[in-house]
Amino acid sequence: MKKISVHLKERSYDILVGSGLLDQAGKILRRLHIGDCAYIVTNARLRNSHGAILATSLARRRLKAVWMQVPDTEKSKSFAQAARITNDITRRCRLQRVFIIAFGGGVVGDLAGFVAAVYRRGSPFVQIPTTLLAQVDSSIGGKTAVDLTSGKNLAGVFHQPKLVISDVQLLATLDRRQVIAGLAEVVKYAVIADGVLFRFLEKNYKRILAKDPAALEFIVSRSAAIKAKIVSKDERELKFIRTTLNFGHTFGHAIEAALGYRGYNHGEAVALGMLLAVDISVRLGLVSGTIAKRVEALIAALGLPVRIRGVPLSKILKAQSHDKKFTGKKNRFVLLDGLGSTIIREGIPLGLLRQVLAARLAQS
Ligand SMILES: NC(=O)c1ccc[n+]([C@@H]2O[C@H](COP(=O)([O-])OP(=O)(O)OC[C@H]3O[C@@H](n4cnc5c(N)ncnc54)[C@H](O)[C@@H]3O)[C@@H](O)[C@H]2O)c1
Numbered sequence: 001m002k003k004i005s006v007h008l009k010e011r012s013y014d015i016l017v018g019s020g021l022l023d024q025a026g027k028i029l030r031r032l033h034i035g036d037c038a039y040i041v042t043n044a045r046l047r048n049s050h051g052a053i054l055a056t057s058l059a060r061r062r063l064k065a066v067w068m069q070v071p072d073t074e075k076s077k078s079f080a081q082a083a084r085i086t087n088d089i090t091r092r093c094r095l096q097r098v099f100i101i102a103f104g105g106g107v108v109g110d111l112a113g114f115v116a117a118v119y120r121r122g123s124p125f126v127q128i129p130t131t132l133l134a135q136v137d138s139s140i141g142g143k144t145a146v147d148l149t150s151g152k153n154l155a156g157v158f159h160q161p162k163l164v165i166s167d168v169q170l171l172a173t174l175d176r177r178q179v180i181a182g183l184a185e186v187v188k189y190a191v192i193a194d195g196v197l198f199r200f201l202e203k204n205y206k207r208i209l210a211k212d213p214a215a216l217e218f219i220v221s222r223s224a225a226i227k228a229k230i231v232s233k234d235e236r237e238l239k240f241i242r243t244t245l246n247f248g249h250t251f252g253h254a255i256e257a258a259l260g261y262r263g264y265n266h267g268e269a270v271a272l273g274m275l276l277a278v279d280i281s282v283r284l285g286l287v288s289g290t291i292a293k294r295v296e297a298l299i300a301a302l303g304l305p306v307r308i309r310g311v312p313l314s315k316i317l318k319a320q321s322h323d324k325k326f327t328g329k330k331n332r333f334v335l336l337d338g339l340g341s342t343i344i345r346e347g348i349p350l351g352l353l354r355q356v357l358a359a360r361l362a363q364s
């Protein structure tokens with residue numbers, strides 16, 4: 001097992017990464033002294049596939065478990081669900097020392113975290129992420145949110161968990177497309193901050209896709225360590241440090257939005273966004289074509305797209321400029337100036353954006 005710390009003074013916490021950790025959750029949580037009643041937010045799929053292990057582990061340490069299931073869809077990240085859950089806690093856990101567990105992917109994590117942030121103006125919260133994306137990204141850093149009709153994640157607060165337990169064995173039941181989507185974020189960490197991780201991915205992508213537990217533990221812990229370090233330095237994204245995590249996300253978000261969130265999933269869109277960011281970096285002379293080729297080869301080897309299909313260039317640019325309007329500033333891109341090293345540039349000329357997009361469009 002690997003232990004990684006997020007250093008945030010009184011809000012500091014550990015991230016545990018290992019294989020088979022769920023079975024030890026009761027013991028680990030008892031030691032944390034955050035309460036006797038675990039209010040577990042999850043969905044039916046997770047409860048059926050892995051819930052019994054968590055329930056048994058909690059019962060062994062005499063921790064009461066109260067289960068709350070939400071529908072398995074992004075739509076669950078709503079004020080309505082947050083209100084339903086908050087009311088339910090007050091009904092079922094009144095007079096108990098309650099802590100909230102998010103047992104699921106990023107949807108459950110963001111929603112349960114939001115509830116934990118508002119219930120009694122902030123309650124203890126533990127993340128047990130069950131998707132690769134949640135283990136390497138959404139469970140770390142304290143961003144919680146619900147969606148509004150006007151956009152995703154528009155209502156949220158920072159609320160750090162007390163602990164993150166990432167059991168890579170849970171990924172055994174995750175379908176291949178979800179694993180690959182999570183790998184896009186792993187590639188992001190490697191490209192922006194970790195040459196060792198990058199070479200590991202190049203060498204071991206087959207083991208990773210076959211869900212070899214040791215390989216998964218390596219990539220999850222390495223990724224978590226990078227996010228932990230960045231969050232420790234810039235919790236609220238005020239210093240342009242946390243901003244580097246947006247690498248690949250400017251165009252990634254634009255591609256997702258241009259397709260109405262019904263084409264590429266987030267990881268696939270981010271893979272394309274990363275390639276476009278690298279392409280811009282090459283054209284600006286910041287990084288060599290050799291590095292660009294290695295990034296593209298890795299992304300392709302992992303089964304992520306390298307060509308944009310099914311969406312015209314104009315739509316992507318339009319979605320990207322909406323994003324620009326939203327922030328009220330010039331466009332901003334996280335670019336590379338070496339493998340493992342980023343630079344933030346603003347006001348990239350439209351002509352250049354058009355060129356790199358056109359070159360990435362699939363021909364057929
Ligand atoms: N808070 C943050 O910092 C942050 C960062 C990135 C993304 N997010 C949010 O995360 C969400 C996406 O998260 P996600 O990709 O984990 O999606 P998700 O939570 O929808 O999970 C994807 C699917 O996998 C299923 N699943 C989860 N664990 C499984 C398992 N072990 N075995 C089998 N199936 C399993 C889920 O039921 C779901 O159908 C978005 O709402 C996004 O906005 C938040």
Ligand SMILES: [Zn+2]
Pocket residue numbers: 185249266270
């Ligand atoms: Zn992302």
